[in-house]
Amino acid sequence: MHSPMEQFEIRRxxxxxxxxxxxxxxNSSLWMIIAVILATGVFVMGMRQRALVPGRLQxxxxxxxxFIANMVRDNVGDQGKKYFPFILTLFIFIxxxxxxxxxxYSFTPTSHIVVTxxxxxxxxxxxxxxGFARHGTHFLSLFVPKGVPFALLLLLVPIEIISYFIRPFxxxxxxxxxxxxxxxxxxxxxxxxxxxxxxxxxAPLAFIVVFTGLELLIAFLQAYVFAILTCLYLNDAIHLxx
Amino acid sequence: MRTPVxxxxxxxxxxxxxxxxxxxKPAGMPQLDVHSFAPQLVWxxxxxxxxxxVMSKLAxxxxxxTLARRQxxxxxxxxxxxxxxxxxxxxxxxxxxxxxxxxEESRRLQREQAEADSALATARFTELGEKLNGRIAEAEKRIxxxxxxxxxxxxxxxxxxxxxxxxxxxxxxADGAALGAKVAAAVKGTSR
Numbered sequence: 001m002h003s004p005m006e007q008f009e010i011r012r013x014x015x016x017x018x019x020x021x022x023x024x025x026x027n028s029s030l031w032m033i034i035a036v037i038l039a040t041g042v043f044v045m046g047m048r049q050r051a052l053v054p055g056r057l058q059x060x061x062x063x064x065x066x067f068i069a070n071m072v073r074d075n076v077g078d079q080g081k082k083y084f085p086f087i088l089t090l091f092i093f094i095x096x097x098x099x100x101x102x103x104x105y106s107f108t109p110t111s112h113i114v115v116t117x118x119x120x121x122x123x124x125x126x127x128x129x130x131g132f133a134r135h136g137t138h139f140l141s142l143f144v145p146k147g148v149p150f151a152l153l154l155l156l157v158p159i160e161i162i163s164y165f166i167r168p169f170x171x172x173x174x175x176x177x178x179x180x181x182x183x184x185x186x187x188x189x190x191x192x193x194x195x196x197x198x199x200x201x202x203a204p205l206a207f208i209v210v211f212t213g214l215e216l217l218i219a220f221l222q223a224y225v226f227a228i229l230t231c232l233y234l235n236d237a238i239h240l241x242x
Numbered sequence: 243m244r245t246p247v248x249x250x251x252x253x254x255x256x257x258x259x260x261x262x263x264x265x266x267k268p269a270g271m272p273q274l275d276v277h278s279f280a281p282q283l284v285w286x287x288x289x290x291x292x293x294x295x296v297m298s299k300l301a302x303x304x305x306x307x308t309l310a311r312r313q314x315x316x317x318x319x320x321x322x323x324x325x326x327x328x329x330x331x332x333x334x335x336x337x338x339x340x341x342x343x344x345x346e347e348s349r350r351l352q353r354e355q356a357e358a359d360s361a362l363a364t365a366r367f368t369e370l371g372e373k374l375n376g377r378i379a380e381a382e383k384r385i386x387x388x389x390x391x392x393x394x395x396x397x398x399x400x401x402x403x404x405x406x407x408x409x410x411x412x413x414x415x416a417d418g419a420a421l422g423a424k425v426a427a428a429v430k431g432t433s434r
Binding site for chain 2: 005006024033065088093109119180
């Protein structure tokens with residue numbers, strides 16, 4: 001019996017270094033590249049005809065575009081337009097990585113905390129820089145809730161600051177933990193099927209079937225949550241209100 | 243969105259892994275193998291930047307261009323339909339105006355014709371009446387003339403009858419003047 005953690009192992013497919021940096025091509029890299037190629041297929045091949053009446057693939061590309069465009073417009077407003085390609089990329093990258101991770105024997109790059117944390121940290125640092133660039137030191141007023149008595153501020157400002165700095169952690173751990181837990185659960189129940197054999201194995205197998213559906217939903221949902229939270233953080237940085 | 247079960251499980255796994263990472267070899271979680279971080283991050287940057295370039299340089303302009311063209315097409319079609327609708331309404335209005343004008347014209351012509359006809363009829367009637375009146379007057383004059391002639395003839399005839407009757411009764415010719423006056427008086431008395 002394999003460990004349920006084995007599916008998360010990074011395997012080096014091609015060893016090489018850039019300078020002193022280990023840039024080996026791993027199974028994680030492979031599935032990231034596959035995600036990028038498939039996303040490119042949908043969004044570039046799908047839009048090749050630029051038809052006024054879209055075909056199937058073009059409809060999918062437009063659906064994804066409008067989904068995120070509406071999200072940015074509703075949550076950030078017109079000033080968010082500049083950041084729309086980034087948020088679209090973020091959503092599509094996470095979505096494709098998550099969904100491709102549901103393919104048997106594939107690998108889920110987003111099940112590694114270092115990947116999700118890198119993305120969350122980039123969002124966090126980027127949003128903070130945008131906030132300071134737009135508002136200067138006035139950006140710090142984000143930590144001071146309006147219309148609150150001074151005594152309460154002593155309590156609330158530290159809470160606001162802590163919750164602000166927790167953002168990259170909650171953002172990255174939410175995605176990573178969902179992927180990790182879902183895949184582990186599937187593997188564990190897969191183990192149960194083998195253990196209980198032909199007689200009792202059907203129950204965990206049925207569970208796996210249902211749970212796979214739920215996992216697909218979560219794969220989409222976590223990409224959505226990551227994108228919408230990025231929008232909300234961006235909105236805070238641009239509009240300075242909660 | 244956050245499933246509590248997952249969060250709890252993940253927290254457990256993370257704490258378990260952190261304690262495990264203190265040991266030299268990370269036995270449990272491949273996620274905490276520090277040696278795998280560099281390649282993952284390098285390829286994350288490569289893949290993400292590649293996708294970002296594809297999205298921002300190719301996909302987003304293509305889709306926004308297509309959506310804008312579609313919007314413009316729909317708008318221009320709607321405008322054309324609106325214009326056609328207005329044209330139709332204007333045509334119908336013009337048609338109805340012409341129809342009303344034609345009706346009005348026909349009523350006017352009818353009225354004028356009727357007036358002209360009645361004037362003509364009146365004129366003819368008057369003319370006919372005058373002509374008839376003339377002929378009636380002429381006829382009356384002729385009748386009066388004839389009556390006068392007849393009356394004169396009658397007086398003479400009565401005088402002659404009276405003369406011959408007197409001569410036969412008296413056996414001698416009558417006094418012409420006295421008898422003539424008497425006959426004339428008698429004739430006048432009976433005729434009127």
